[in-house]
Amino acid sequence: MKPDSRLANFLLSLAPIPLALLFTTLLLLIVGASPLDAYRNILQGAFESPAKWADVITACLPLILCAAGMCITFTAGLWNVGVEGQIIMGAIFATWVARNLLWPQVPVLTTMILAGMLGGALWGALAGLLKVYGKVHEIFGGLGLNYVAQGLLIWLIFNPWKRAEGATMQGTDPFPAPAWMPHLGNLRVAPLAVFLALAAVVVVFFLLRGTRWGLELKGMGKNFRSAFVLGVPSTPRMLTAFAACGALAGVAGVVVISGVRGRLIPEVSGGMGYLSLLIALLAAYRPQWVIPIAIFFAAMGVGSTRLELNMQLDSALGGVIEASVVLAVMLVGGWRALLAQRRRQEVQP
Amino acid sequence: MDTSFLIQSLASVVAFSSPVVLASIGETISEKSGVINLSLDGSIALSAMTGFAVAYISGSVTLGMLAAMAVGTVVALVIAFASITLRQQQVAVGFVMTMLCTEMADFLGRPFVRQAGPSVPHAPIPYLANIPFLGPVLFNQNVVVYLSLASIIAAWWYIYKTQPGLKLQGVGERPESAFARGVNVNRMRYVYCVVGGALVGLAGAAYSLSVRLGWSNHHTFGIGWIALAIVIFGGWNPWRVAAGVYLFGLLKTLGSMMQRNPAFQSVPAQIFSTAPFALMIFTLLLISSEGVDRLLELLPPRLARTIDRTIRGRPPGGLGRPFVS
Numbered sequence: 221m222k223p224d225s226r227l228a229n230f231l232l233s234l235a236p237i238p239l240a241l242l243f244t245t246l247l248l249l250i251v252g253a254s255p256l257d258a259y260r261n262i263l264q265g266a267f268e269s270p271a272k273w274a275d276v277i278t279a280c281l282p283l284i285l286c287a288a289g290m291c292i293t294f295t296a297g298l299w300n301v302g303v304e305g306q307i308i309m310g311a312i313f314a315t316w317v318a319r320n321l322l323w324p325q326v327p328v329l330t331t332m333i334l335a336g337m338l339g340g341a342l343w344g345a346l347a348g349l350l351k352v353y354g355k356v357h358e359i360f361g362g363l364g365l366n367y368v369a370q371g372l373l374i375w376l377i378f379n380p381w382k383r384a385e386g387a388t389m390q391g392t393d394p395f396p397a398p399a400w401m402p403h404l405g406n407l408r409v410a411p412l413a414v415f416l417a418l419a420a421v422v423v424v425f426f427l428l429r430g431t432r433w434g435l436e437l438k439g440m441g442k443n444f445r446s447a448f449v450l451g452v453p454s455t456p457r458m459l460t461a462f463a464a465c466g467a468l469a470g471v472a473g474v475v476v477i478s479g480v481r482g483r484l485i486p487e488v489s490g491g492m493g494y495l496s497l498l499i500a501l502l503a504a505y506r507p508q509w510v511i512p513i514a515i516f517f518a519a520m521g522v523g524s525t526r527l528e529l530n531m532q533l534d535s536a537l538g539g540v541i542e543a544s545v546v547l548a549v550m551l552v553g554g555w556r557a558l559l560a561q562r563r564r565q566e567v568q569p
Numbered sequence: 570m571d572t573s574f575l576i577q578s579l580a581s582v583v584a585f586s587s588p589v590v591l592a593s594i595g596e597t598i599s600e601k602s603g604v605i606n607l608s609l610d611g612s613i614a615l616s617a618m619t620g621f622a623v624a625y626i627s628g629s630v631t632l633g634m635l636a637a638m639a640v641g642t643v644v645a646l647v648i649a650f651a652s653i654t655l656r657q658q659q660v661a662v663g664f665v666m667t668m669l670c671t672e673m674a675d676f677l678g679r680p681f682v683r684q685a686g687p688s689v690p691h692a693p694i695p696y697l698a699n700i701p702f703l704g705p706v707l708f709n710q711n712v713v714v715y716l717s718l719a720s721i722i723a724a725w726w727y728i729y730k731t732q733p734g735l736k737l738q739g740v741g742e743r744p745e746s747a748f749a750r751g752v753n754v755n756r757m758r759y760v761y762c763v764v765g766g767a768l769v770g771l772a773g774a775a776y777s778l779s780v781r782l783g784w785s786n787h788h789t790f791g792i793g794w795i796a797l798a799i800v801i802f803g804g805w806n807p808w809r810v811a812a813g814v815y816l817f818g819l820l821k822t823l824g825s826m827m828q829r830n831p832a833f834q835s836v837p838a839q840i841f842s843t844a845p846f847a848l849m850i851f852t853l854l855l856i857s858s859e860g861v862d863r864l865l866e867l868l869p870p871r872l873a874r875t876i877d878r879t880i881r882g883r884p885p886g887g888l889g890r891p892f893v894s
Contacts, residue, residue, distance in 0.1 A: 251677060299660060355857035356850060359607075359660070360801075363794050364850035371843030379837065494668060501661060534679040539672030547647075547665050554655025 232556065236548035243544045244537065253533055262538065265526030266519035274407040277414065278480055280511075280518035282307070282472035284417040286496035287503065287510040288424045289468030294505040295428055296461040297441035302347040302362025303469045304493030305369035306340040310470025311477045312373060313339030315392065315484040318399035318477075319381070325398040329412070329478065332399060336474035337467040343369065344466020348459040358462075366493065374486055381484065391485035401479040410479035417475070420468050424507040427464075437461055469493070495521075495539075498546045517542050572702075578822060579706045586818035587717035588613070588775040588789075592796040593803070593810050594720045595768025599645070601728060601805055602761035603741040603887040606648055607663025609769055610793025611670030616640040616773025618678035621784045625686035633687070634713075634774040641770020642763055644670060649762040653755050656891045667793070681784045689713050689779045713771075713779040720768060725807040737761060741885035744892040754892045772796075791846065798849045802856060804882015821845060856881045 241259075248255040266276050286303050293300035314332040321328055343365060350361035378387040401410035428434035436457055439447035448454050476488050499517055503509035524538030592609055599606045606612070616637035624633025644666055652659040689711045697708040707718065728734040736757065739747035744754045776789055799817060803810030827833045828841050855861065861880075865873040 247673065247676065251680075299664075301664075350850065350854065353858065354854040355859070356853045357801075360794070360798050360853055361850060363791075364846040367791065367846035368843050368850075371839040375837050375839040378839075498665065498668060501665070534676045536672045536675035540669065540676055543665055543669035543672055547651075547662075547669055550657050550662060550665065551651060551655065554651060554657045558655060 232552070236545055236552045239548040239552065240541060240544040243548075244541050247537075247540060248533075251533065253531055258527060258531060258533065258537065261526040261530050262520065262523035264523070266523030271407065272522065274404075274409045275522045276515065276518045277409050279522050280514040281413045281417040281479070282475050282492050283496050283499060283514040283517055284510055285420050285468045285472040285475065286492060287499035287514060288417075288420045288507050289465035290496055290500035291424055291428065291503065291505045291507045291510065292437065293461050293465045294500055295434070295441050296437040296458060297444060298348075298351075298458065298461060299357075299359050300344065300347065300362060300462060300465050301359050301497065302344065302365045302493070303465065303496060304489045304491070305362070305366040306343045306466040306469035307473040307476070307489040307493055308366075308369040308373050309343040309466075310336035310340035310473030311484060311488045312369075312376065312473075313470070314474040314477060315376075315381070315395075318395040319392075322396060323398065325402075328398045329401065332478055333416070333471060333474050336470040338470070340466040340468070340470020340473065341463040342466070344462040344464075344469070345459055347466075348462030352455050352458055370489075373484075373488065377484060377486055389486055391481070391483045394483045395478070399478055400482050401475075408480065410475070413475040413479040416471055418511075420471065421507045421510060424468075428507070433457070433460070491539075495542065498542060502546050502549060576702065576705050580709065582815060582818040582822050583706060583718075584710055584714050585780055585822070586814050587714045588772040588780055589792060589796050589799065589814045589817070590717040590772075590811055591720055591775055592769050592772035592793065593799045593814055594717075594724050594807055595641075595765040595772065596796060596800045597765075597803070597805055597807055597810050598724055598728070598737075598768070599762045599765030600800060600888055601741045601885055602737055602758045603744060603885055603890065603892070604649060604652060604758050604762040604765075605659045605663060605889050606645055606762060606765060606769070607660055607797065608644055608648060608666035608670060608793075609797050610789070610791065611667035611674070612641055612644045612766070612769050613773045613776065613793045613796075614674040614789045615644070615670040616770040617777035617789050618674040618681065618773075618784050620770075620774030621686055621777035622678065622681050624778055625681060625684060628687060630687050630689050630778055633778055634689075634771060637774035637777075638767045638770040641766040641768070641773065643766075645763045645766020645769070646759075648766075649759045652891065653758055653762075656893075659889050659891075675786050678784050678786075683785055684783060686783060687778070688782050689775075711779055713775040716771065717775065721807050721811040728807065738885075741887050744887045744890070748892070748894055754894070758892070795845060795849060798853060801884075802852050805885060806882055809882065817845070817848075820848065 245255040248258050266272055286307065290300055290303065313335040317328065317332045317335045321331060323331070347358050347361045347365055350356040351358045354361075377391055381392045383390070383393050401412045403409060404411055428438070436447065436452045439450070439452055440454060440457060444454070472492065473488060477484055481488075495517060496514075499510055499513045502513050520538040520541050524535040527533040527537055528535050592613055596606055596609060619640045620633040620637030622633075623636035624630050627633070648659070648662050648666060651657045651662040691711050693710075694708040694715070698704045700708070728737060736747065736752050739750070740752060740754050740757045748754050773789070776792070777784055781788065795817065796814075799813040800810055803813040824841050824844055828836075828838065865877055868876070
């Protein structure tokens with residue numbers, strides 16, 4: 221490959237970003253807002269001060285955990301759309317620990333994390349069981365379970381776990397102090413949460429790269445039939461993939477309630493399950509790419525809340541930018557593959 | 570229970586089900602040709618918002634409906650282009666479009682949240698509306714409801730009773746054979762994906778202009794996923810898909826009646842809001858699990874076969890698979 225064509229390749233791989241921005245600029249012009257002002261507000265809202273940086277880091281941690289988990293299920297060719305519910309179940313299990321086990325900080329936080337992993341893993345495995353033994357496609361199983369988990373969460377907050385002064389959408393009473401993850405100085409970042417997210421990426425990377433389990437998942441994802449014929453035990457592999465992803469999503473739930481909110485809230489998952497699916501797609505299931513993409517997504521999410529305050533625009537613009545970048549990557553990628561194929565056909569008719 | 574109450578309830582089931590009927594019939598057409606349009610949930614939200622916004626600004630419900638259909642068409646075109654021409658995974662593109670459309674609807678719809686706007690006027694069909702029982706249930710409604718009823722019959726008639734419909738089935742079942750027979754598989758798939766998308770767009774307008782008037786964030790709450798599941802439940806056959814939708818609507822109406830009944834006061838409201846999705850999993854489980862096979866084996870073979878054929882359908886052979894000539 222010539223050096224200038226490598227440069228061209230690199231530039232082409234960045235093409236989706238201006239394309240996506242062009243699209244959102246059009247939308248901003250439609251609603252009659254100044255695109256430059258909007259983008260400036262988003263960037264300032266995400267990066268103008270150390271406190272904002274801390275918010276972006278905090279927001280990207282659960283996304284990293286979930287997207288790393290989804291690298292596992294996607295590698296196995298599974299659409300784990302149920303991450304939203306797995307986050308919720310992790311948070312619910314951990315909340316039970318925080319409310320009932322009044323231990324010192326280290327044991328209570330450890331137990332909360334383990335309980336969160338268990339809750340998420342069970343909910344993930346349930347979607348897997350529905351797929352394997354019930355032949356319910358994981359997209360429908362997972363989505364249905366998301367709504368069920370959301371219903372359970374609201375019920376818990378409004379009935380058995382309601383506040384002393386009455387149930388509200390504000391969530392439960394704050395946890396006892398030992399169940400809070402310690403913060404870094406007066407910033408809102410919890411170092412433990414950062415460690416958990418980075419550890420998840422490293423573990424997933426090596427699980428997929430260096431273990432037989434990871435290789436077998438890869439085989440199933442590439443060609444399910446031949447993997448099966450070659451003796452990959454597909455049922456246990458699928459269930460463990462779902463459970464592993466669910467466990468990481470459960471940790472994300474713990475990070476949200478114990479590292480950020482300090483109580484169980486109705487919007488604990490808040491669409492992060494679906495966002496992290498986009499991240500995993502964009503990362504092409506490679507865990508090492510999850511981190512920068514999650515930071516970008518988190519910055520869009522944190523920054524776009526500024527639009528509501530300063531420009532009376534809906535913060536959904538952040539989501540529009542994220543989704544249109546993913547779409548543009550797919551379109552540009554597909555287009556380039558098509559051109560490459562045509563060129564090959566011209567060379568050898 | 571007296572008859573007038575029954576008629577009233579059934580009429581409201583037919584009316585409230587109209588968006589889901591339109592969406593799932595549209596999806597059936599698209600999937601029959603082999604293209605999964607997974608974007609339904611977002612597509613319905615965006616077209617509901619657009620339909621309401623255009624009707625609100627222009628004052629014309631017709632324009633609103635047309636705009637909503639245009640939105641559904643464009644979304645379907647993107648999915649067709651990405652999955653057919655660019656050979657990207659249909660499910661992946663569909664999912665991304667779901668997210669994109671949902672966020673766009675929230676972003677663009679902000680000025681229209683909880684505004685009072687026009688709605689599709691009530692229009693009983695003369696003579697037909699006077700038929701005892703059926704008249705008030707089916708023909709004492711509005712245009713959107715009539716369109717939803719017409720879409721069932723038209724889709725069934727087109728797919729199973731016409732020459733182009735036969736080609737449509739061929740394209741979805743065995744694209745290679747259809748191609749060998751001289752059918753332009755990918756062009757047909759484009760066409761039916763877009764036609765289905767237009768119906769999905771109309772479903773959005775039906776929602777915001779006829780069933781739940783106006784627009785608010787999460788206005789169409791999960792309805793697209795339900796429609797997608799019902800297409801599977803209905804075995805890709807318009808009549809059975811429609812039956813599934815009405816059954817679902819009936820259960821939902823019964824649910825809200827129970828919720829209002831003082832005898833069920835102690836049941837938490839969350840159970841009722843979650844029930845449709847639990848029901849969705851349960852029915853999919855029922856029609857596809859191996860447990861049902863084992864139950865059927867206990868029955869006499871002929872009866873077992875009839876039951877099997879009535880409760881399940883086979884997906885089109887080429888569903889979700891790109892066709893490369």
